[in-house]
Amino acid sequence: MLLGEQQELPFAERFAQTQASSQFQQSRFYRELIPDRQPNPGEQLAFQVNLDACTGCKACVSACHSLNGLDEDETWRDVGLLIGHDPETPYQQHITTACHHCVDPACLNGCPVLAYEKDPVTGIVRHLDDQCIGCQYCVLTCPYDVPKYSEKRGIVRKCDMCFNRLARDEAPACVQACPSGAITIQIVSLNSVVAATAENERLVPGTFKSSYTRPTTAYVSRKPIPENARPIDQSRLRLEPPHWPLIVMLVLTQMATGLVVTTGALTFSDQTGFKMIIGSASLAICTMLAAGLAASILHLGRPLGAWRAWLGLRTSWMSREIVAFGGFFGLALALTIVAWLPPRSALFDPSVQPNLLIQGTRITAVVGILSIACSAMIYIDTQRPFWAWPQVLPKFFGSVIVTGLIGGALLTVCHKELVVLSTRLLTAGLAAFLLLAVWELVGSLYALHRKQHLLRAANKIIWFRLTHLAYLRITSVALVTALGLLINRLPAGFQFWLTLSIGILSSGWILGERYIFFVSSVAPRMPGGVAP
């Protein structure tokens, strides 16, 4: 009987206190906190946070969650902490943060499918959830960790400044729920934002330089933030997600490019050799590209939307890369077909075919290089220090050269006539590999030991959080060197196995490097909490 009673829910009904028609009462608390007009041209809406009023209760985070009906573990607002380091003048300041609705939003610029819109009137940066294909590139480009990827949905979602509410003169959830009225919506002039985000300006200490995206949020305080204040999570060595499909894609596309470049180079130096390997080379290139591109599509939260990826060509390196790789693959496929056509095909005049292959390979090689350049630009464009061009270009093109030379050696080693060529390629590949490896290791150790080095955090991760991998890398360099010493010193029958071993080891190295490339890329973000 009691159990039955426990399951009944009649209680609240006895207190039908609220009429369905009753007025929205909360509005009286925030009238002063939102603007009473629309922004004029040259203006937009922006969050303003009064740091003196924000005491870290974090109500804004959960109110945003509940009033926007977010998924159970999804939050669009975060609260982090700045902490002073002078023992004599204690200082702490909570920092509440959501989307900064930037004047020059990196999420929008990078999006390959135009899933972001900057509202022409309010300036609110809106994400079009149904347009999103879940490539997560915006997660990489946003320096404030704003777009949040949902595995379940396969898309990202983010703060939209409750534009629905603002449109009806209602305050955004965080604004109406802040017990001390610390968050307000202001109308700001774009010129003032540009001025406030000049070179070397930052929202708060420890955040990314504002000139990148020109965030509109203003953190205001009567008390200046002390020089020594830092986000408390600044020293934390945080591994970024590895994005395995992208690792696979990068490795395979760089290998394919390497191979097409080597093959293309042969058209200048050794056309006989070229003719002997073009069949297997084109097949290998095509297969690797297909596998790489398939992996990249697997990376999408919603692969069926991949066809839209060209839409962002105007601003997005992701779109450009996808189009470039599309072209690259098309050419490689054509090349393969031509190379594997029976010699006396009805399609071509037999005399045309070699020429077609030669020119085709050269063009494909150029497109391949361009594709890798686009691929590099994807990362360079995020402005993460670890992904700056002096890092990314040598890494990517280094891999292209190493895999191209060693791959070429592997393709030629089976042909008795080409053994000399193969050995030369292998020797060159080995040299390139060692150069690349030494550059990586020495550069990394150098950055690790320079206190102010931009890449110190990334290299701390490399040596302190990825310690096992570090041992593995050093071991594999030693192994490759040892194997290299055997070149020309082994009986002829072993040459293939030697080349293959060096090929596998160097590819393994590159795979490891690409893993490191992602996990130690140290994403800039707003101040975080004490520990995860």
Next chain:
Amino acid sequence: MKQLKEKVTRWIQQKDGPQTQDLVLRPGKFGLGQIPARLEPDDTTTLICGYCSTGCGLKAHLRKGEAINLSADPDYPVNLGMACPKGWEALAPLRANDRATTPLLRDKASGRSESIDWERALILFCERLKELKRTYGPESVAFLSTGQIVTEEMAFLGTLFKFGMGFLHCDSNTRQCMATSHVAYKQSFGFDAPPYTYADFEQSDVLIFVGSNPCIAHPIMWQRVTQNPRNPTIIVIDPRKTETAMAATVHLPIQPKSDLMLLYGLAKILVEQGWINRPYIRSHTEGFDQFASFLETFSLSGIAATSGISAAQLRRIAKLIHQGQRVSFWWTMGVNQGHEATRTAQAIINLALMTGNIGRPGTGANSITGQCNAMGSRLFANVTSMLGGHDFASAKDRAKIARLLQIDESAIPTQHSWSYDRIIEGVKEGKIKALWVIATNSAHSWVNHDDLKRAFRKLDFLVVQDMFTTTETAELADLILPAAGWGEKDGTFINSERRIGLVKKVARAPGLALSDFKIFRLIAHYWGCGLQFSRWSSPEAVFELLKGASRGQPCDISGIESYAHLDRSGGIQWPYRPDESLDNNERRLFANGKFFTSNQRARFLFAKPVAPPEIPDAEFPLWLLSGRGTSSQWHTQSRTAKSDVLRKLYPEHPYVELNPADAKELGIDSGDQITVSTRRGSLSALAFVASTVGRGSIFLPMHYPEVNRLTAPVFDPHSGQPSYKACAARIERA
């Protein structure tokens, strides 16, 4: 053609669709703003939050009577449309997958648990306890309860246990949080009567917070401070630069446990300067002259040396108190959880009395309570005081309550119950054979809890009545009784400002879980005293009884008509006698200067400060301070850890704050794993180097289960409240 173009555009750039619709907002009706369309309610109702003593009104969004979402109630006089993250997430723990859904009996030998039905569970429960009572007497069984269940349930439990089942020893976890305030008020004012109303936050010129960090522990009370239009001076006395200290006008970073000395120092300056209200002292207090001569025994330089606050700074603070027209004093656990806590609270009360800062808007010596219903526990739990703040030792009071409950006066014990620490000692000594733990988590929250766990393992029979099967205490239980939680039952809470508010059932309890109220009814039945409790049929029926018990007491609530009256009024503060009206729903006590003592005068109470029993030494050179970590964590985390959102807002693993200078000396960096040890145990925590904690001190948030392994079993002699706030510790790199 145009249509086709639009269609193509829409296909290429899809601005609407299922994902977009998922976040669409619609006007919520029922006084709500825009809310998610997929969470549109068909009704709403207000209930009081079940976490802290602020007592915020939450608006449950109902669909067919069941809460599907929550928001803060804009009309409730406490929180004015705001809530802290715990309040916003109040529904999440109800859906946790470690809810107790059936009575569980654990086999001692194998350690395996077996689900049983209520009948078997309660027959077993009654048989075991009766047998122990027969063999070892009524002092062999005790209960430890809580400040987290509704008043009606507390009253039922205390009355059933003492008057029905005939046992004696029981206490509640309010011993850990509010016992000091209870005793301090009772001794100084003649009744446990926090005098203030939250409007006082808004009406003060000078607010002094002692050992209190409302920004984090009571964010909604801090909200009221931020709404003060008088540009108040805010003084924070705390060893740490807390969020509240950051927001204050002046922060006094005192040496740990020097608060009593510092407060006497302020009193001394006020007396010496003549900055006291002589007429008020003359008409409404007693014992001032003794207090004044007691103060003469102190030297200001000595006080400055002990507290680490210079004499000049102390004078400045005294002057601010003197200059303020309306000065209010606020304290929380920094005071209550100390080795001389009661006298410290009374030192604050003395400051308010001697300056006449009481009974007027924006004044008062005001204890900010901890748990949502600590105040209900203090007045109606029938544990330390008899129902309605009566005295077990008074024959008159016993007769009154016996008459009210229609029971034989001999059923009421004349003896006081053992306090929490004495009960634990009793378990250790083997005097207590069975323990019934209701909605509290002793094995996490009690000081030096390794010792407590050892004691609990010695019990013949440990019964835990709780929402969850996974609390540290439930894991030791022989029998678990599955309880419905907040939001799954009805009743009332009393908040810090004495406001009685309504809690309502807006969710179904999982499985066989029953409200504590229903469990007590069943126990009364199986024990054979069902008849005695035949009038205890529903929470509202018990509320009627409690109204009767309060009649004529300072906490008289006999003027409250019904639950509906509470509901439509936005809660009602006690006292509320039948002749009163609610023109103003922010009411304070002592406007007429008449206190609840026999001569209606407030008493100056004081004692010579003594050093805490454990202070830093060569072996353990640091002060270990403990306290609230973040506003998204609550006590032992049995509920807050069940919300994905709250979990994001606090660190998963324990961390220890230490000063940069100490860190440098010890070669510790932020993020290092370090070991913290005291004489009782050690734990591993992440170092967090922060200037906010003073040199020579470290701070551990109390929410992690290992923290109270380290704290010291030191108790205030008057209130029996443990001194969580300070003990001696050592740290080293792990």
